[in-house]
Amino acid sequence: xxxxxxxxxxxxxSDGEVRILIPHVMESGQxxxxxxxxxxxxxxxxxxxxxxxxPVIESALGTAVSTNPLFAFQLLGVKAGDKVSVAWTDNxxxxxxxxxxxxxx
Amino acid sequence: xxxQRREALKAGGGLGLFGLLAAAGLITPGQARAEWNKSAFxxxxxxxTLKALGATGAENxxxxxxxxxxxxxxxxVVPVGVVSALAGVEAIAILIEKNPxxxxxxFMLPAGTEASVQTRVKMGQTSDVLAVVKVGGKxxxxxxxxxVTLGGCGG
Numbered sequence: 001x002x003x004x005x006x007x008x009x010x011x012x013x014s015d016g017e018v019r020i021l022i023p024h025v026m027e028s029g030q031x032x033x034x035x036x037x038x039x040x041x042x043x044x045x046x047x048x049x050x051x052x053x054x055p056v057i058e059s060a061l062g063t064a065v066s067t068n069p070l071f072a073f074q075l076l077g078v079k080a081g082d083k084v085s086v087a088w089t090d091n092x093x094x095x096x097x098x099x100x101x102x103x104x105x
Numbered sequence: 106x107x108x109q110r111r112e113a114l115k116a117g118g119g120l121g122l123f124g125l126l127a128a129a130g131l132i133t134p135g136q137a138r139a140e141w142n143k144s145a146f147x148x149x150x151x152x153x154t155l156k157a158l159g160a161t162g163a164e165n166x167x168x169x170x171x172x173x174x175x176x177x178x179x180x181x182v183v184p185v186g187v188v189s190a191l192a193g194v195e196a197i198a199i200l201i202e203k204n205p206x207x208x209x210x211x212f213m214l215p216a217g218t219e220a221s222v223q224t225r226v227k228m229g230q231t232s233d234v235l236a237v238v239k240v241g242g243k244x245x246x247x248x249x250x251x252x253v254t255l256g257g258c259g260g
Contacts, residue, residue, distance in 0.1 A: 057212055057215075057218055060210065060212075067182070069224060070184075070224065071222070072186070073218075073219075073221065076218070
């Protein structure tokens with residue numbers, strides 16, 4: 001959990017591509033430790049992506065999203081310098097986020 | 106059941122307002138978590154999930170593309186992308202039929218966001234992956250089978 005959330009935003013033509021990598025265990029609650037005890041579920045439930053402070057994607061995740069989830073989104077009509085930020089919350093209340101500016105490809 | 110249905114409808118229908126409130130800073134991400142559709146994520150079958158999403162009777166459509174490998178060697182990390190060329194897509198959900206809880210992720214897209222999402226999911230075994238898209242208040246879906254050689258759940 002110590003690794004920071006990574007976000008990269010690139011302008012491609014009139015579109016922008018945002019890639020987000022969130023280091024997170026994404027424990028599904030279905031795995032067992034070596035002694036047979038169920039490992040408690042811990043997973044990201046909410047990821048909100050904002051462009052210049054306005055939410056553009058609100059995602060809700062379940063346990064089936066992979067460990068260290070990676071997301072890629074396309075946004076319309078962005079230009080270099082526009083700010084994107086991502087904020088996530090998991091089911092235990094842990095939070096994280098990151099911010100970046102669009103750069104020309 | 107009625108309450109859950111109501112919440113599912115609210116999650117789908119109230120997003121325009123929700124987006125506005127969030128933009129105005131009235132809702133913090135912490136409160137946004139309340140929007141998490143528990144009944145949909147807890148559902149154990151495709152039918153129940155669709156019901157909880159309010160998407161019962163979603164029609165098959167060729168206007169959605171699922172980008173994913175035909176064979177995934179490692180079920181713990183399966184890249185899945187959903188793209189739709191349709192205008193006015195409001196929500197995209199990714200469902201994995203044979204997972205314990207089929208709903209993997211759902212994305213709400215306010216107007217002006219392109220209908221293109223990519224993420225990585227876990228798959229317990231070879232299964233159909235469904236993409237359910239809400240466009241203009243209607244639900245449409247498509248599916249693709251992904252073969253998994255090594256399961257990503259359990260262990």
